[in-house]
Amino acid sequence: MGLRGVSIIGIGSTPFGILEGRTLKEMATVACNEAIKDAGVERSQIQAFYIGNYIAGMILGQETIAALVVNSLGLNREIPSTKVEGACSSASIALRQGHLLVATGVYDIVLVAGVEKMTSASTEKVTQALASSIDMETEGLTGLTFPGYWALIAQRHMYEFGTTIEQLGMVSVKNHNNAVFNPRARFRDPTTLDEVMSSRLITDPLKLFDCCPVADGAAAAVLCAAEMAEDFTKKPVDIIGIAQTTGYSSLYEQAQLVTLPATVSAAKKAFEMAKLKPEDIDVVELHDCFTPAEIVDAEDLGFFEKGKGGWAVEEGITQVDGRLPINASGGLISKGHPVGATGLGQAYEIVKQLRGEHENQIKGAEIGLTHNAGGTGAVCCVNILKRR
Amino acid sequence: MGLRGVSIIGIGSTPFGILEGRTLKEMATVACNEAIKDAGVERSQIQAFYIGNYIAGMILGQETIAALVVNSLGLNREIPSTKVEGACSSASIALRQGHLLVATGVYDIVLVAGVEKMTSASTEKVTQALASSIDMETEGLTGLTFPGYWALIAQRHMYEFGTTIEQLGMVSVKNHNNAVFNPRARFRDPTTLDEVMSSRLITDPLKLFDCCPVADGAAAAVLCAAEMAEDFTKKPVDIIGIAQTTGYSSLYEQAQLVTLPATVSAAKKAFEMAKLKPEDIDVVELHDCFTPAEIVDAEDLGFFEKGKGGWAVEEGITQVDGRLPINASGGLISKGHPVGATGLGQAYEIVKQLRGEHENQIKGAEIGLTHNAGGTGAVCCVNILKRR
Numbered sequence A, B: 001m002g003l004r005g006v007s008i009i010g011i012g013s014t015p016f017g018i019l020e021g022r023t024l025k026e027m028a029t030v031a032c033n034e035a036i037k038d039a040g041v042e043r044s045q046i047q048a049f050y051i052g053n054y055i056a057g058m059i060l061g062q063e064t065i066a067a068l069v070v071n072s073l074g075l076n077r078e079i080p081s082t083k084v085e086g087a088c089s090s091a092s093i094a095l096r097q098g099h100l101l102v103a104t105g106v107y108d109i110v111l112v113a114g115v116e117k118m119t120s121a122s123t124e125k126v127t128q129a130l131a132s133s134i135d136m137e138t139e140g141l142t143g144l145t146f147p148g149y150w151a152l153i154a155q156r157h158m159y160e161f162g163t164t165i166e167q168l169g170m171v172s173v174k175n176h177n178n179a180v181f182n183p184r185a186r187f188r189d190p191t192t193l194d195e196v197m198s199s200r201l202i203t204d205p206l207k208l209f210d211c212c213p214v215a216d217g218a219a220a221a222v223l224c225a226a227e228m229a230e231d232f233t234k235k236p237v238d239i240i241g242i243a244q245t246t247g248y249s250s251l252y253e254q255a256q257l258v259t260l261p262a263t264v265s266a267a268k269k270a271f272e273m274a275k276l277k278p279e280d281i282d283v284v285e286l287h288d289c290f291t292p293a294e295i296v297d298a299e300d301l302g303f304f305e306k307g308k309g310g311w312a313v314e315e316g317i318t319q320v321d322g323r324l325p326i327n328a329s330g331g332l333i334s335k336g337h338p339v340g341a342t343g344l345g346q347a348y349e350i351v352k353q354l355r356g357e358h359e360n361q362i363k364g365a366e367i368g369l370t371h372n373a374g375g376t377g378a379v380c381c382v383n384i385l386k387r388r
Helices: A024-039 A056-060 A065-073 A090-103 A123-133 A146-161 A165-179 A193-197 A226-231 A261-274 A291-300 A309-314 A331-335 A342-355 B024-039 B056-060 B065-073 B090-103 B123-133 B146-161 B165-179 B193-197 B226-232 B261-274 B291-300 B309-314 B331-335 B342-355
Strands: A006-013 A049-052 A081-085 A109-116 A201-203 A217-225 A237-246 A283-285 A367-374 A379-387 B006-013 B049-052 B081-085 B109-116 B201-203 B217-225 B237-246 B283-285 B367-374 B379-387
Touching: A006 A024, A006 A090, A006 A226, A006 A342, A024 A065, A024 A109, A024 A217, A049 A065, A049 A090, A056 A123, A056 B056, A065 A081, A065 A109, A065 B237, A081 A090, A090 A109, A090 A217, A090 A237, A090 A342, A090 A367, A090 A379, A090 B090, A109 A342, A146 A201, A146 A291, A165 A193, A165 A291, A165 A309, A165 A331, A217 A226, A217 A342, A237 A261, A237 A342, A237 B065, A261 A291, A261 A367, A261 A379, A283 A342, A291 A309, A291 A331, A291 A367, A331 A342, A342 A367, A342 A379, B006 B024, B006 B090, B006 B226, B006 B342, B024 B065, B024 B109, B024 B217, B049 B065, B049 B090, B056 B123, B065 B081, B065 B109, B081 B090, B090 B109, B090 B217, B090 B237, B090 B342, B090 B367, B090 B379, B109 B342, B146 B201, B146 B291, B165 B193, B165 B291, B165 B309, B165 B331, B217 B226, B217 B342, B237 B261, B237 B342, B261 B291, B261 B367, B261 B379, B283 B342, B291 B309, B291 B331, B291 B367, B331 B342, B342 B367, B342 B379
Parallel strands: A049 A081, A049 A109, A283 A367, B049 B081, B049 B109, B283 B367
Antiparallel strands: A006 A217, A006 A237, A081 B081, A109 A217, A237 A379, A367 A379, B006 B217, B006 B237, B109 B217, B237 B379, B367 B379
């Protein structure tokens, strides 16, 4: 199977946050238009469109948004347009579908996007919608939702490895302080460990500042065949590793609580495809929906030995000036988590880093990784991106 | 771009109807297991899974069902699993994604499915969920739902072309009488034009018998590279034409009411790919969500001149013993319309016809076509299948 190289030649994003008065369709349109302009492609050159979205049906009563956005953008209506869903991984799935079809030569230029509008719905409605990725015939019936899910994992990680509540808090402090520089972030105030530790308890051991906020937002990218990329941009970013895997739809099915098997297998596949190892990565955006997720994910991705993730945070390794900067954007914790858009939001941040254009720039970043998990680890996408 | 041939080597389906006590996950699992068994593949040989679903999030609170079904089936969790959505075209989109990835050589064997569980929810909830494919920022706000949408089209078709209410009714009679033979159909009682014409008015000119019923159901297919197909089955069915296009998300945007542009463009592409013309097709399953849809779609697919579809029905051309049998399964009108499953339900019926195994067999059928439309024609998929 001879796949050709695929590059990201254009990116677009709305801010992530409370975007009052901006509709789902409008946000997706804004992000896509920005990506199209950034790429310098003509609308008529776009041959397919994929959009990731998770809960717009449940909280806004709007489905079939791929066609909606094709119409709003004024693209050629003869192209296929598809919504893909894999919980909080939805936008990364859109990226992968686009990648596959360019890599195989089916298309030369594909537009991919992700969008979510969450802040206009009630907390109850959003909480119920987010829980829909859990198996509603089994574990979902227990009333488990995601703060509880990650609290269970955190408790076990603390029990098995001695990870501390302060280490969880340090993830939050780092990500909040990174977001100060990011104009796309929902929370841009710096914070301290004291503030994090004294924030309201949500579900033991997680406090308010250990949890990512809901957000409105959209992000998009234009993909093209690597061999054509420099016709459009001086700064193409190549997708050199990309993988999507399946995990468990319920926590009770997992043999261990301290690892997400879908992350482990997606990372393995993406590194194999890129012919790289974890130590080759310069900058990472990973799925820190809750502070323990950043620790567990960093271990599962192979950056740290299982159980050592908390100490890596404590030692400053994941700070912007550390050996492996993680979530320099502020991550989900501070940038915000518009669930169906997050994966391409991460890609947006990494592309900016690799172009040397990020507001919280990691000096000399050449290779970046995004990690985007959905549900109870039911879906995982890992992408490795490289500047030319 | 050299695409290789792709075959359907296994099919599975639940009955379509009121499947009390059978859950979404269970129905998808049953259909997939039947397709896997029919294909004679090992679970470990399946390299990717796509599932179409439209409204399970909105009416059951269950998303991320691709992973759910991979777990339920006991497939290898390292494979990618993706839910795709394009309103009532969702299952056909799953089929097309699978086709593309086998055709390009990314995978050799892919499982695709579609599922919907509708009859356990209230009519209000289902009606609202189905309307979610309309642009909720514009036309959706008017309260238009699909019976009204197709009534508008029917009125205009009658005005422009003299199509009669009786011709609409004859579609219903034909499809009801076809379903008598189909054990998968929801409605299996024969009917008469009198009964159809005297059924309750829903939205002028549509009566109850002009409307398809909601249903529970799932359908699935195993796809593999055409060159490998005979290793698994003596009766492979080749996908020789396949297309997915985008149309309008609102009726008010369309220049004409009597045609769905997405059907016209999808048919054109599918026939071009198959190097065939409409007169080469032996048997058709098309998207008769309402009786006028069967007439409009048959015209848009190129089987009859625009405006002549009603007369084709009246002349018996679309009967099982006519020149072009349409919806020998009973169609959506009588077989039922579990929205996210319908597209693969159609493929199931056509594969049975081409294998010579259908309960309402069209003699000598060699080439069949499925047509599956979503929303206000926002998405359309057309597939052309051929027996070896």
